[in-house]
Amino acid sequence: MNELLGLVFSPWTEKARWALDVRRIPYTFRHYQPLIGEPALRAKLRRLTGRVSVPVLTTDEGRVLDGSTDIARWADGRGAGPTLFPAEHEAEVARFIDLSERALSSGRARALSRMLADDEALAEMAPGPVRRAFGPLASRLGALGVRRTLRKYDGHTADGEAHRQTLVAALDELRATLARKTLVGAGPKTLLDSFTFADITMCQALVNVAPPAELKLGAASRRCFSDPDLGDRYADLIAWRDELYRAFRTS
Structure with missing residues (x-):
């Protein structure tokens, strides 16, 4: 199952969720805990230095995508619904x-x-x-x-x-x-x-x-x-x- 890591109050997370939902992509949502969750996020992204943030999608194929736009582009190639990037x-x-x-x-x-x-x-x-x-x-x-x-x-x-x-x-x-x-x-x-x-x-x-x-x-x-x-x-x-x-x- 695809897993989306994000913040429930974040508009960037909302962009990703809306794209996944409108393309009817099944996923589970997991709330990210800032500070506490950062070491695990860095490990997931394989990014030991620099800025890291959510949303991050781990696909059922094992890919890790960060950023609402990249997640939306991925969703646009799957599922069904409006074409998000004509x-x-x-x-x-x-x-x-x-x-x-x-x-x-x-x-x-x-x-x-x-x-x-x-x-x-x-x-x-x-x-x-x-x-x-x-x-x-x-x-x-x-x-x-x-x-x-x-x-x-x-x-x-x-x-x-x-x-x-x-x-x-x-x-x-x-x-x-x-x-x-x-x-x-x-x-x-x-x-x-x-x-x-x-x-x-x-x-x-x-x-x-x-x-x-x-x-x-x-x-x-x-x-x-x-x-x-x-x-x-x-x-x-x-x-x-x-x-x-x-x-x-x-x-």
Whole structure:
């Protein structure tokens, strides 16, 4: 059986899960524990130094794939369902992947910075057994993990306003693309001629504006991931995202 290692609250993991689900690829999901699980992850990836992260898929053939895009490409060659990477739109899909990554990186830096000022959210970042064992000290352990993530992705060195502008620019481009599209038949608009990985990846660009209900977040963490001002500004994009979830996200 294919096994996906990931974080239930991660938009990168959600990209991989959505691709596997929409292509009807069977798999088991295993939650990754940051810090504690890193030695085993390094061994799995055969990467003793450098940055490692999830999602990581171990296929039933013994292959190990890391990163949501590589996992989605693998899924696209198997199973059944919408073609996620149509050959005629390869360049456009790649452009939306890059746009989504920029939005997600900036959104993550902003959300984690907000989290550092929220003890309840920090405690939610600690595993359940740790919260029960350490009580109020769990928030300090959560803060260690959040600061480590910010260092890992260089989010601590960048200006918060610069991150906001990067996210806004990505969402403005998404809005402009959708405005040029004509709705054909029933169902939501898609970024290309049909539902593809471009739609999956750009849906996640909105995670740090208003997380979808499907993303497993505690109440305090959801508060930190949300930006009410941008949520009002991009209510139309949130509605588009939610419509895509209803139409194409069945698992």
